[in-house]
Amino acid sequence: MSGKSVVDIAVLGGGPGGYASALAAARLKASVTLVEYETLGGTCLNVGCIPTKALNRCAQAYQDTIKAGMYGVHADNVKLDFQKAMKFKNQTVNQLTGGVQYLLNANKVNILKGKGRLISNSSILVTKDDGSTEEVVAKNIIIATGSKEIEIHGFPIDGRNVINSTHALALSELPKKLAIIGGGVIGVEFASIFRRMGAEVSIVELSPSLIPNEDEETREALKWSLEENGIRIYTNCVAQSYEKCGIDGGMSLKIEQKDGSHVKIECDKILVCVGRKASVEEIGFSELGGDIKKGRIVTDNSMKTNLDGVYAVGDVTMSEQLAHVAYQEARTAVLNIMGKAYEIDYSAVPHCIYSSPEIGSVGMNEQLARKICSGAAVAKSSFQGNGKALIEGQGDGYVKVIYNKEDGRILGGSILGSKATELIAQLALAVNKKLSVMDVIKTIHAHPTLSEAVGEACLAAIGLELHG
Structure with missing residues (x-):
């Protein structure tokens, strides 16, 4: 049994790039069908960013409790209940996937469960669990099929060992x-x-x-x-x-x-x-003459592929496999489809590592900056001189700003320490807007905050750091 539906935009894949595309298009009054054969939210929401950060919070809470004696708070026999930590992780994931489902429904996105395959640059054939098919005809298609984990020789994944x-x-x-x-x-x-x-x-x-x-x-x-x-x-x-x-x-x-x-x-x-590899197999893109290089779909900066009316976003493309990149690519694709010319800018993509301590970075690192910029210089501020960091028992780490000493422009930055993944947004904005260290210095940072360390690093560039 088969059917056919006609919409403005069909989205293949329900991860961050896919559901963000569907929501953006629906909010701009396009009719949208989203095709997904697994759980909405993709890798990031179900088995990636969100669940790992939920467990990361559990691990940190455990360590914070063990170390609470420094504040005069004493707890005996501190234990980690691993099953309860996993339950917290599951509850967080379920709440967020439920939220995505709600938003898509509220914005009248048609969600079609099944495996989709392009059969032309304007139609997707969807095979449902019961074997029936439905053809979705669309003026434009957005591919957002994400990525999957890479296996290595000699270590077949068995789920046990x-x-x-x-x-x-x-x-x-x-x-x-x-x-x-x-x-x-x-x-x-x-x-x-x-x-x-x-x-x-x-x-x-x-x-x-x-x-x-x-x-x-x-x-x-x-x-x-x-x-x-x-x-x-x-x-x-x-x-x-x-x-x-x-x-x-x-x-x-x-x-x-x-x-x-x-x-x-x-x-x-x-x-x-x-690592992960793009999910480009069995989606019909290459069979239609779609351009794929190094196992990923090639797009321009408006997210267009070489097939008329077909766009691609997220992990399946040549860009960095990050959810926040996928979100931005989704908005870029939809704006272009809806007639609003827009190109994505990859020059200030923040990178976050939720280790202990955290790392946040953006723009050029020191090694790259010194290779391509004769005026590259570095200024740093240690969290050892930051009052809020010491209060929180997080004095290890630093903020490192890479800038051009000829005009003061900030080229990049790296932060190691508590809340680095939050603090990097300030330097990402600076890189994106081509701000100088003086622009950051002129911004008054609240005291006592961890964010002061960013300002202190910029002050160090002109020799005026207060607590360095």
Whole structure:
């Protein structure tokens, strides 16, 4: 049994890029059908950004309670109830996915459950769970099919011994010993969460450093902090194989170091976090002549593909795989479809790592700035001189501003420390609007706040820092 519907815009995929596209289009009075075969919210809301940050909050609350004695608050026998932490995570996810469903319904977006495939640049064939099909004909199509986790040779994901991030977010018990393959953002965040919850954690990273795209000084400072908190880090190492040990479910992960020597890591679970790849298969785009490079859909800065009337947003494109990028791309695509010329600007994308301590960065890092700008300079402010940071017991870390000393323009920044993922918004605005250190200095920062450290770093650029 099949049917056909006609709308202004059809959106393929219900993750951040997809539901944001559908809502934006509906609010601009377009008729919209959203096609999704799994749960609304995509990876970010269901098995990515939101659940990991919910567990991150649980881990931090546990540590805050343990350390509350410094404030004169004493608690005996502090324990982490892992099942209750997972319940909190689930409740948070359910509330937010329910909210997305409500917003789509309230804005009269037609949600079509099933697997969609482009059969032309103006129609999507949707196969439903019962085998029936429906063709959605649209003036414009937005592809937002997201991404999926990459698997590596020798470590097939079985959901029990070798797991991916989705499995890690559904564990019924806290692993006693966890080995993580991959020292990028996802691996570092999971390491930080499970270590603070009480697990023994090891990270194995192929590159010479963790989070290799981040500012060199900042990533080295994070590595030092993670190791200080008991996380074992093996960089320049290759995960080769694993074997089960005994009847208690234990395993041994064999890794090869740069010098050719081998190390065995005892663990209960192996978590593979080596990145994500765009979901471009089986959606019909390439079969229609759609341009794909390095496994991702090519678009221009208005999010148009080479197929007339077809746009793409989010993880499936050539841009960075971040939910906030997907949101902006969704708005960009819809504005262009609705006749309002608009191009996305990727020059000031904030990067956030919810480790302990956090990292927030934007624009050029120090290494890149010094390569391409002869006047590149650095100014810093330590949280050790920030009253609010000391009150909160978070004096470790700093704000680092990269600027052009010839005109003072802020080129980028890196923040390591408490609330870094919140504070980076100030520097993101500065980079986006091409502000100078003097523009930030002229802005009065409230006292006592962590945000003062951003102003202090800019003051340091002209030698007028107050607490440096």
